Amino acid sequence: MTSMDLDDDDIFDEPFDMREIGEGYLKSFCRQTVVAFFNQYGLISHQIYSYNDFIRYGLQRTFDSFGEYEIQPGYDPSKKGDSDWRHAKVKFGKVSVERPTC
Structure with missing residues (x-):
């Protein structure tokens, strides 16, 4: 299943489809997440x-x-x-x- 209900903070009115994010955004998000993890916890x-x-x-x-x-x-x-x-x-x-x- 690729859609998620992200209405915790009422940001979205409808279910959110992960395919709408786009590959570029996901790559950027993953890169930033990895850098943040290593900055906080080390290698x-x-x-x-x-x-x-x-x-x-x-x-x-x-x-x-x-x-x-x-x-x-x-x-x-x-x-x-x-x-x-x-x-x-x-x-x-x-x-x-x-x-x-x-």
Whole structure:
């Protein structure tokens, strides 16, 4: 659908068709928007924000999504006796990341 209803401030009385804007106006608008974004936030701020968000929340969610692993039974030659077959379950806990050091 190409028409939008832009009557928030009663600027338009009818639905607005995006095709009426024109390619030149859209290119100019996009260029001005990009320049304004970089003037306000800089060139790599979005990458820094994304990294920080991953360290704060995403890394833990990733490990939490693994759930619990059951280690398949296997022979442990270091153990002697009747129960040579061992079973184990592994579940990751709280993940922490330290600041980098030089």
